Amino acid sequence: MSGQAWWQRGVVYQIYPRSFADSNGDGVGDLRGILERVGYLAELGVDAVWISPIYPSPMADFGYDVSNYTDIHPLFGSLDDLRELVHRVHALGMKLILDFVPNHTSNEHPWFLEAKSSRTNEKRQFYLWQDAKPDGSPPNNWLSVFGGSAWTWDETTGQYYYHAFLPEQPDLNWRHPEVRRQMYAAMRFWLELGVDGFRVDVLWHLIKDAEWRDNPPNPDYRAGEPPYTTLLPAYSTDQPEVFEIVREMRRVVEEYDGRVLIGEIYLPISRLVSYYGAAGDGAHLPFNFQLIVLPWRASDIAAAVSEYEAALPPGAWPNWVLGNHDQARIATRIGLRQARVAAMLLLTLRGTPTLYYGDELGLRDVPILPEQYQDPQGKNIGLSRDPARTPMQWSAAHNAGFTTGRPWLPVADDYEHVNVERELADPDSMLSLYRRLIALRRSEPAFVAGHYRPIVAGGDIVAYTREHDGRRWLVALNLGGQPAELSLSALGAGGEIVVGTSRQRQGQRVAEQLALAGDDGVIVRLD
Numbered sequence: 001m002s003g004q005a006w007w008q009r010g011v012v013y014q015i016y017p018r019s020f021a022d023s024n025g026d027g028v029g030d031l032r033g034i035l036e037r038v039g040y041l042a043e044l045g046v047d048a049v050w051i052s053p054i055y056p057s058p059m060a061d062f063g064y065d066v067s068n069y070t071d072i073h074p075l076f077g078s079l080d081d082l083r084e085l086v087h088r089v090h091a092l093g094m095k096l097i098l099d100f101v102p103n104h105t106s107n108e109h110p111w112f113l114e115a116k117s118s119r120t121n122e123k124r125q126f127y128l129w130q131d132a133k134p135d136g137s138p139p140n141n142w143l144s145v146f147g148g149s150a151w152t153w154d155e156t157t158g159q160y161y162y163h164a165f166l167p168e169q170p171d172l173n174w175r176h177p178e179v180r181r182q183m184y185a186a187m188r189f190w191l192e193l194g195v196d197g198f199r200v201d202v203l204w205h206l207i208k209d210a211e212w213r214d215n216p217p218n219p220d221y222r223a224g225e226p227p228y229t230t231l232l233p234a235y236s237t238d239q240p241e242v243f244e245i246v247r248e249m250r251r252v253v254e255e256y257d258g259r260v261l262i263g264e265i266y267l268p269i270s271r272l273v274s275y276y277g278a279a280g281d282g283a284h285l286p287f288n289f290q291l292i293v294l295p296w297r298a299s300d301i302a303a304a305v306s307e308y309e310a311a312l313p314p315g316a317w318p319n320w321v322l323g324n325h326d327q328a329r330i331a332t333r334i335g336l337r338q339a340r341v342a343a344m345l346l347l348t349l350r351g352t353p354t355l356y357y358g359d360e361l362g363l364r365d366v367p368i369l370p371e372q373y374q375d376p377q378g379k380n381i382g383l384s385r386d387p388a389r390t391p392m393q394w395s396a397a398h399n400a401g402f403t404t405g406r407p408w409l410p411v412a413d414d415y416e417h418v419n420v421e422r423e424l425a426d427p428d429s430m431l432s433l434y435r436r437l438i439a440l441r442r443s444e445p446a447f448v449a450g451h452y453r454p455i456v457a458g459g460d461i462v463a464y465t466r467e468h469d470g471r472r473w474l475v476a477l478n479l480g481g482q483p484a485e486l487s488l489s490a491l492g493a494g495g496e497i498v499v500g501t502s503r504q505r506q507g508q509r510v511a512e513q514l515a516l517a518g519d520d521g522v523i524v525r526l527d
């Protein structure tokens with residue numbers, strides 16, 4: 001597998017740092033907490049750790065509102081802690097990826113404080129200011145993802161400023177050369193320190209229409225969906241000029257050896273793949289969220305894999321994501337039994353897999369009462385992301401071993417049974433399944449470098465082969481609850497089940513017909 005870069009070979013693991021491990025008892029996770037747990041990650045077999053933002057921030061959006069791009073929030077620790085973490089992670093053969101939030105700053109960032117001080121301040125143009133319409137209303141109809149208008153009126157200077165998210169997150173003006181220069185300098189600061197790359201927040205948002213045209217109504221809007229989706233963000237996101245910035249970011253990252261540029265992009269496949277860059281000079285990995293946004297149905301999943309494979313530009317490396325801190329957890333979306341099938345899918349498809357912390361334990365969303373919501377999205381529009389951000393469950397100890405203090409979000413009720421310690425000791429646990437799948441992926445080049453060939457199976461089955469250097473593997477997944485069968489005659493071979501979502505299946509021989517129980521998945525080494 002020497003032909004592949006680490007970010008092609010490896011598995012990425014996302015840590016939401018507030019919720020991973022708390023070393024000082026303040027109820028919020030921190031860098032020293034992560035340091036104490038890196039051994040767990042190495043043993044799980046992941047290759048890279050991406051940490052959600054740890055920069056100084058007023059925490060209006062829990063770190064996605066940055067007030068200083070080149071320091072660490074004291075809540076999480078210090079620059080020295082981060083240096084130590086980079087060192088430890090590298091010593092264990094892993095990589096460290098930081099979250100980079102370039103679309104907006106905090107409203108408490110010194111730039112914004114200056115910008116809003118007067119219309120003539122030299123930082124004014126770092127942000128997006130517009131006059132009111134004659135009737136005093138906002139300059140256009142653009143909506144904030146978190147509800148309401150995307151424009152907030154500034155009394156002092158008598159203009160509106162644009163914010164795709166909270167008013168506390170004013171968008172930067174990426175058409176301004178000095179904004180770019182400063183942000184690239186911040187990237188270099190972390191690259192110099194030794195981090196291995198970035199996951200870039202809302203990359204497709206960076207440039208907005210120069211004429212500020214109104215967004216059109218969304219003809220497919222259905223009642224009950226988030227208010228933001230009543231309009232199509234045709235002019236506020238995914239503008240042609242964004243690619244120049246993506247290319248520039250890629251160049252910054254490439255000033256250093258072996259670093260990666262990952263982009264957070266929620267777009268249909270046909271648009272998503274353009275973020276690889278016209279000449280392979282864009283993001284290494286534009287995050288592919290198909291497994292999150294699609295209904296969990298065999299026909300939809302199989303079609304999406306084919307569409308994605310076909311749409312990838314030459315040389316582009318695929319990737320798949322099962323969960324993150326903005327989405328309901330996979331075990332809640334599709335149930336625990338199917339979550340095992342999903343793990344098998346994620347870790348055997350062609351492309352870099354990204355795991356969300358705790359999904360390897362089968363953590364589920366933790367119900368949280370509206371009056372206890374922390375997440376601004378929950379407070380504003382009722383769609384709280386808190387349930388998927390609860391503390392990591394390490395053991396049956398108090399607070400699941402996450403903190404000795406009072407956790408910032410409640411620990412799930414099931415922590416005495418669902419935790420790392422218990423699951424490590426149980427060969428049938430979700431964690432043991434993840435460990436087997438990751439180990440197989442690491443040991444068998446077919447799963448990284450192999451060809452991917454779909455098998456038309458029909459019904460609830462998703463099936464495909466992976467093949468490399470004469471070794472052929474079949475992956476067969478039953479996305480339904482009823483037993484199903486797959487004929488292997490077209491493959492011209494039988495084989496042996498090497499990993500099953502149910503451990504009992506391991507070692508079984510299969511010949512012409514492969515029988516799958518409901519919610520069953522198997523990986524077969526073909527003869």
Ligand code: GLC
Nearest residue numbers: 061064101165201202325326
């Ligand atoms: C991204 C982050 C999300 C955040 C938003 C605004 O979507 O993943 O958590 O709220 O950007 O920064």
